Amino acid sequence: MNDGAIVMGIDEVCAKIKNILDMYLENADREELSGDADLSDWGVDSISFIQTIVDIEAQFGIEIPDECLLMEKMGTVNKMTDIIYRLINENIA
Amino acid sequence: MGKMREHHIGIVVRDMEESRWVFSCLGYHPCTEVTEDIYQHNKILFLEDGQDSNRIELIEPLDEASTVRNVRPGMHHICYEVEDSFLDEFKAMKIGKIFSSIYIAPALEGRKVMFACLRGGMFVEFLEKELDCRE
Numbered sequence: 001m002n003d004g005a006i007v008m009g010i011d012e013v014c015a016k017i018k019n020i021l022d023m024y025l026e027n028a029d030r031e032e033l034s035g036d037a038d039l040s041d042w043g044v045d046s047i048s049f050i051q052t053i054v055d056i057e058a059q060f061g062i063e064i065p066d067e068c069l070l071m072e073k074m075g076t077v078n079k080m081t082d083i084i085y086r087l088i089n090e091n092i093a
Numbered sequence: 094m095g096k097m098r099e100h101h102i103g104i105v106v107r108d109m110e111e112s113r114w115v116f117s118c119l120g121y122h123p124c125t126e127v128t129e130d131i132y133q134h135n136k137i138l139f140l141e142d143g144q145d146s147n148r149i150e151l152i153e154p155l156d157e158a159s160t161v162r163n164v165r166p167g168m169h170h171i172c173y174e175v176e177d178s179f180l181d182e183f184k185a186m187k188i189g190k191i192f193s194s195i196y197i198a199p200a201l202e203g204r205k206v207m208f209a210c211l212r213g214g215m216f217v218e219f220l221e222k223e224l225d226c227r228e
Contacts, residue, residue, distance in 0.1 A: 045163045050192045051214040057190065058212050069192065 013060075013088065014081040020055045021077070024048035035078035040071060049074075056080070062087045096179045100220050101139065101148040103170040105161045109136055109153040116140050121149065128200035134159040137200040150200075160193075170208065172218035180207075180219065188212055191219075 008016075018033060025033070025042050033042060044052065049071060053064055064087065067073075074080045106112040109127065121140035128137045136153040152169060154162045161169065184191070189211035198206045198220070205221045 047164055047216075050190070050210045053192075054190050054210045054212055054214070 010085045013085045097173045097175045100172040100174045101150045103150040105152050105164050105166050105169045132196045170216040170218045174220045
C-alpha cells in the first residue's frame with residue numbers, strides 16, 4: 001500500500017540522502033562523502049543521526065523500523081540508501 | 094489540565110555551577126537539589142524564574158554513558174507534561190519520531206519520560222502527568 005512513498009531510482013535515493021546529511025555534516029563537502037564512509041567520522045553523532053532519520057522519513061514518506069535505528073545498520077550512505085530504497089519499494093508494493 | 098502542557102526547557106551545560114550562576118543573573122533560582130540521574134547518566138538541576146515560573150533544566154553529563162555526552166552545550170529539548178493517551182495521538186500525527194525508551198526521571202519524582210525528534214530537528218520530551226493530576 002502506498003502511504004505517500006515516492007517512486008525513484010536508487011541513485012536518486014542516494015542523492016537525496018546526501019542532501020539531508022549535508023545539513024548535519026561538520027566541515028564536510030557532500031561531494032567528498034563516499035558511500036562507505038563512516039558517518040560518525042564525518043561529524044554525525046547520535047543526535048544528528050536521529051534528526052537525519054526523521055528528515056528522511058518525511059522526505060521519502062516512509063517509516064523506518066526501530067530495529068534499523070542503529071549506526072551499525074545505517075552508519076554509511078550506502079547502508080542508509082539500501083534500507084531506504086527497500087522500504088520505499090515495500091511501501092509501493 | 095489539557096492533553097499537554099509545557100513543563101520545562103532542557104539545556105545541556107558543561108559546568109553546572111557556572112551555569113547556575115549565569116542563570117541566577119537572569120533571575121532564576123534552584124527549585125530542586127542537584128540530582129544524579131543514574132538512568133541517563135546526567136546531573137540535573139531545575140531552576141525557576143520566580144515570576145511566571147518558567148522552568149529550565151540544567152543537564153551536565155556524568156560520565157561516558159551520558160545520553161548527552163556528545164551533545165553541544167545549549168538548548169536541548171522542550172518538555173511537555175502529557176496525558177498517557179497523548180503518545181498514540183502523537184504517533185498518528187506523523188510529525189516526528191519517538192526515539193528513546195521510557196526513562197525514570199529521578200529529578201521529577203520518578204515520573205516517566207521519553208524523547209521524540211520533531212520534523213526540522215527539534216527534540217521534545219514527554220513527561221507523564223503528576224499522579225494527583227490524573228483522572
